[in-house]
Amino acid sequence: xxxxxxxxxNAQADSAQAxxxxxxxxxxxxxxxxxxxxxxxxxxxxxxMDMSTAILSALLPDIPDMPELVKKAYTGKFATAExxxxxxxxxxxxxxxxxxxxxxxKDVALCMLxxxxxxxxxxxxxxxDILILTATSGDTGKAALEGFKxxxxxxxxxxxxxxxxxxxxxxxxxxxxxxxxxxxxxxGNFDDAQTGVKMIFSACRDKEMKHRLSxxxxxxxxxxxPQIMYYFKAYRDLLDAGKISLGDExxxxxxxxxxxxxxxxxxxxxxxxxxxxxxxxSNANNVLTDFIRTGTYDRMRPLYKxxxxxxxxxxxxxxxxxxxxxxxxxxLVASLMKRxxxxxxxTVPAELLRKIQAQFRADFCDDAxxxxxxxxxxRDYGYVCDPHTASGWLAAENYVNQTGDERAMVVLSTASPYxxxxxxxxxxxxxxxxxxxxxxxxxxxxxxxxxxxNLAGLREKAERHTGVIEKSQMLEFVLSL
Ligand SMILES: *Cc1c(COP(=O)(O)O)cnc(C)c1O
Numbered sequence: 296x297x298x299x300x301x302x303x304x305n306a307q308a309d310s311a312q313a314x315x316x317x318x319x320x321x322x323x324x325x326x327x328x329x330x331x332x333x334x335x336x337x338x339x340x341x342x343x344m345d346m347s348t349a350i351l352s353a354l355l356p357d358i359p360d361m362p363e364l365v366k367k368a369y370t371g372k373f374a375t376a377e378x379x380x381x382x383x384x385x386x387x388x389x390x391x392x393x394x395x396x397x398x399x400x401k402d403v404a405l406c407m408l409x410x411x412x413x414x415x416x417x418x419x420x421x422x423x424d425i426l427i428l429t430a431t432s433g434d435t436g437k438a439a440l441e442g443f444k445x446x447x448x449x450x451x452x453x454x455x456x457x458x459x460x461x462x463x464x465x466x467x468x469x470x471x472x473x474x475x476x477x478x479x480x481x482x483g484n485f486d487d488a489q490t491g492v493k494m495i496f497s498a499c500r501d502k503e504m505k506h507r508l509s510x511x512x513x514x515x516x517x518x519x520x521p522q523i524m525y526y527f528k529a530y531r532d533l534l535d536a537g538k539i540s541l542g543d544e545x546x547x548x549x550x551x552x553x554x555x556x557x558x559x560x561x562x563x564x565x566x567x568x569x570x571x572x573x574x575x576x577s578n579a580n581n582v583l584t585d586f587i588r589t590g591t592y593d594r595m596r597p598l599y600k601x602x603x604x605x606x607x608x609x610x611x612x613x614x615x616x617x618x619x620x621x622x623x624x625x626x627l628v629a630s631l632m633k634r635x636x637x638x639x640x641x642t643v644p645a646e647l648l649r650k651i652q653a654q655f656r657a658d659f660c661d662d663a664x665x666x667x668x669x670x671x672x673x674r675d676y677g678y679v680c681d682p683h684t685a686s687g688w689l690a691a692e693n694y695v696n697q698t699g700d701e702r703a704m705v706v707l708s709t710a711s712p713y714x715x716x717x718x719x720x721x722x723x724x725x726x727x728x729x730x731x732x733x734x735x736x737x738x739x740x741x742x743x744x745x746x747x748x749n750l751a752g753l754r755e756k757a758e759r760h761t762g763v764i765e766k767s768q769m770l771e772f773v774l775s776l
Contacts, residue, residue: 296356298325298516301619302629311357311415314517317510323628324616325516327354335567336541339531343378344369346531347407347524350566354520355411357418364410368521372396372406374747379403379525381532381705384678387691388538388705390529390547396441397467398711398747399434399605400556405442405511407521412509413446415517426506426776427451428495430488433464434605434710436478437471439511444473450506452477452776454488457763462731463714463750470756477776478760481769491769498770506776513555514612522559527568529705538703544571545703548691550683551575551583552606554613556707561617561654571702576690577659578603578682583611587657590648592631593640602662602718603682605710610635618643621650658690662718665689669722679723679742681715684708713738713750 298313300306300323308316313325331353338349344365352361369378374394382389395402412425427449429439436453443451455468457480468478481488492510499508513519526547533539547570549557557575564570577584579599586592594609601607619628627644634641643651660668665685672678672688680688687706695704712719716734720727725741727734732754739746764772 296331296354297328299328300324300625301326301615302625302632304328304625309357310355310516311418314355314358314411314415314515315419315421315509317512317515321629322632323625324514324613326616326619330565331356333566335527338527338566339534339541342376343524343528346527347521350523350527351407351411351520353566354523355517358411358414359418360414364414365407368407368410372402377528379528381529381536382678383536384672384676386695386704387688388529388533388703389678389680389684389708390525390705391708392525393708393711394747395438396749397434397437398714398750399438400707400709401434401438402441403525404513404518404521405435405438407442408511408515408518409443409446409449411517413448416448421507423504424506425449425509426773427509427511428492428773429453429511430485430492431455431460431468432485432604432607433460434714435511437464437467440468440471440473440476440478443511444471444476446475450475450477450776451511452479452773454479454481454492454769456480456485456488457482459484461715463716463735463753466731466753466756466758467750469758469760470753471760479772480763482763482765487766491766495770495773512612513553519555519559519562519613522556523563523566525707526560526563526570530568533703533705542569543702544569545705546571546574546691546694546700548574548576548687548694548704548706550603550606550687550707550709551577552608552611554583554611554617556709557655558613558616561620564654565620572694572700573655574687574690574694575655575657576686577657578606578665578686579659579661580607580609581659582609583614584657584659586614587651587655590645590651591640591642592635594635595639601682602665602715603686605683606686617651618647622647656690656694658693660686660689666718666722669719670724673723673742679712679719679738679744680708681710681712682718682722683710685722711747711750712744713746
């Protein structure tokens with residue numbers, strides 16, 4: 296199947312090559328030239344893993360043995376065989392995506408990506424080891440480490456900002472096991488770590504390297520495609536619960552950062568799933584809210600540090616894919632991205648904005664509003680959600696209140712509340728005491744919600760990666776691996 300760059304339809308790759316490369320050579324993202332025929336009703340019949348197999352076989356047909364890869368990726372890794380259960384809460388349906396090995400929704404994709412990369416390597420006859428380089432503000436790093444640990448032919452190196460991640464997130468990373476993993480703190484903030492990684496990529500581009508460099512970011516189609524499954528799974532759960540009939544449209548509200556998760560919902564819709572409105576939920580960093588409401592994307596604004604750090608982002612990479620898919624105009628996308636890069640903003644043509652607004656709504660939720668939602672949802676329904684999920688909840692609620700839309704609403708829940716115990720405790724009216732581990736225990740004692748196994752065992756685990764380096768040392772560090 297042919298993929299091409301969002302900026303040039305002639306920059307093409309088959310699906311295995313696209314997974315291997317991540318980013319297209321011109322800096323664009325790979326999109327399918329045409330979507331394959333897909334029997335969405337048939338897809339709804341199987342288990343979550345069957346759904347994954349059907350979707351990934353259709354979108355990545357150049358990668359063989361998909362049933363086997365899916366089995367290897369997910370078997371025994373999630374707390375439940377359904378992988379992503381849907382829970383009714385009031386009038387909403389909460390799609391819990393956080394039951395994977397690191398309690399983050401990114402597990403769904405990062406369990407699968409290593410399998411896809413390894414298989415793509417074999418198909419393309421790539422013999423050298425791949426080195427995955429990742430800068431993380433907390434969640435991606437751990438999910439990637441866990442996904443890639445002890446995978447043959449691949450090594451992974453994660454950089455996180457020293458003092459810039461929560462105590463629980465740090466503990467998750469520095470205790471990481473596996474013979475092919477490296478973790479280091481970098482003096483500075485997330486942007487410093489991220490800029491350092493980008494510099495390594497460009498410094499190594501034309502160098503003779505021991506490894507081939509790659510990334511675990513959602514710019515890779517191999518990371519995006521595995522996320523389509525849970526939209527089908529949620530739809531099936533609503534069918535089974537008698538909430539909808541086959542063919543009814545369902546709305547989804549999605550806590551959004553890099554626009555990967557919500558774009559997977561759009562692709563599910565393109566594959567035939569009856570998806571109604573896709574609601575893009577942001578935190579105080581509401582660049583996407585402004586864009587979807589006005590057509591102007593403007594990254595020239597301060598970046599706020601919030602209680603939902605995985606959504607603290609000003610440049611949302613996967614939006615570029617949506618711009619292409621709705622306009623089918625690579626020259627337009629190339630010029631918009633050039634403007635974003637050089638001037639910091641762009642405005643889309645009215646016709647494109649109209650198409651976006653026909654399928655997407657947007658809203659945002661600052662920390663105070665998220666606290667209010669977490670408190671109220673707990674009081675009213677006894678349900679504990681994290682600050683990211685709270686933004687999705689509020690956006691869904693506002694949308695229903697403003698439009699009276701009666702279609703079933705699914706709110707995607709992207710993190711376990713146990714990853715943010717301090718914020719959650721405060722929001723539900725408790726006074727957090729002690730360190731992050733104590734707060735997890737406190738949250739468990741107050742709410743009775745079980746602590747995820749991977750987090751409960753952290754306090755006892757040995758720290759294995761305690762190094763801290765300067766930004767200027769990152770390249771040397773990577774070359775020595
Ligand atoms: C990464 C992340 C998001 C945002 O997902 P995108 O695909 O980047 O839009 C939302 N919530 C949590 C908890 C995340 O880790």
